[in-house]
Amino acid sequence: MTKVRQRESLSPLALAWRRFKRSKVGIAGGVILLALYLMALFAGFLAPYNIATQHRQYPLQPPQRILLLHEGRLMRPFTYPMVRERDPVTFRNLYVEDQRNPQPIRFLVRGERYRLLGVFTTDLRLFGVSEGRFFPLGTDRFGRCLFSRTLVGSQVSLTVGLIGILLSFSIGILIGGISGYYGGWVDTALQRLIEVLLSFPRLPILLALASIIPPRWPSTWIYVGIIAVLALIGWAGLARVIRGQVLSAREIEFVQAAKALGSSDLRIILRHVMPNLTSYLVIAATLALPGYILGESALSFLGLGIREPMASWGLLLSDAQSFESLRLHPWLLTPGLLIVISVLAFNFVGDALRDAADTKLA
Secondary structure, three states, X not given: OOHHHHHHHOOHHHXXXXXXXXXXXXXXXXXXXXXXXXXXXXXXXXXXXXXXXOOOOOOXXXXXXXEEXXXXXXXXXXXXXXXXXXXXXXXXXXXXXXXXXXXXXXXXXXXEEEEEOOOEEEEEEEEEEOOOOOOXXXXXXXXXXXXXXXXXXXXXXXXXXXXXHHHHHHHHHHHHHHHHHHOHHHHHHHHHHHHHHHHOOHHHHHHHHHHHOOOOOOHHHHHXXXXXXHHHOOHHHHHHHHHHHHHHHOOOHHHHHHHHOOOOHHHHHHHHHHHHHHHHHHHHHXXXXXXXXXXXXXXXXXXXXXXXXXXXXXXXXXXXXXHHHHHHOHHXXXXXXXXXXXXXXXXXXXXXXXXXXXXXXX
8 A cells, every 4th residue: 555545544633643743852841841740740759848848947958969879889879967067267157067967868658648539538658768857859937848849839829821721722713703693793893992992001011900809718719719810811813813714604505505505503503613623723832831830920920820838840949039049049940941841842742733734734
């Protein structure tokens, strides 16, 4: 069988998957996103400490190294405990490794209790040390484990986009679909509303809406409020594009035939119009997700988003606002690095999906 016949025998989904696999960057982005969401899903198991636990004797401790050689001998993975000393010149706290007392890293250890996957309570942790403390990414100014807070913070930063996309796309598809399908005065009124919303600058309206959220709300309510704020300013642009897509789709022959046969508007929209928009919606959602991650991070960084005792990457990044802090404690930038990695991964996957949806490519 020739290559042309083989291509003709494949389904559209199989052809799209074959085009997607050609993008090595897209595959890499997908693997990175899978790893990030698995990390968020099992954050409680991977995190050695509770995010609110303060180790006041270890404020702003640098990350501890994981080693295999001690005095020239090969050992199981271990770390050296940190000892705090006072610099006699600058009077700043310094941390030095106590290389006389290696601490073996043990797996499947008992620690503070947490709720695994939000279903049942357990105290089992992936790793830890039997004596002392182990901070793979160091600590913040309160002595809280930055590694644990970064893992748990990923649950907020990575899910804000998913839930926000669900809400904003639902509004955008509904408004844009009604506007494009019915036209007339309905289309005119809805498009003027969209133009008004798009005329507002994004950042000021985002800050204004976020400031409406009462500071006394519980953390979970603030999380829902941030998602609602991001969704309210994110649907207008999508609605305009959906309106254009529906305008062209309603003129297709099989849509006109369905109208002639007396099919209801709801059936025509769900059965004939929306399937033609599926590929675009998937690509648009993938490319829009980084905007929600960056939006939540910006609000939390400015103190208008997620608040203590919850954690998010933007909130953690707010500890590194000064050059002096970055110079002395560069490990506080770790959440920002994860924001960059996740945004790039989403963009890589979105570009690969866009190429996969292009039927002009072989």
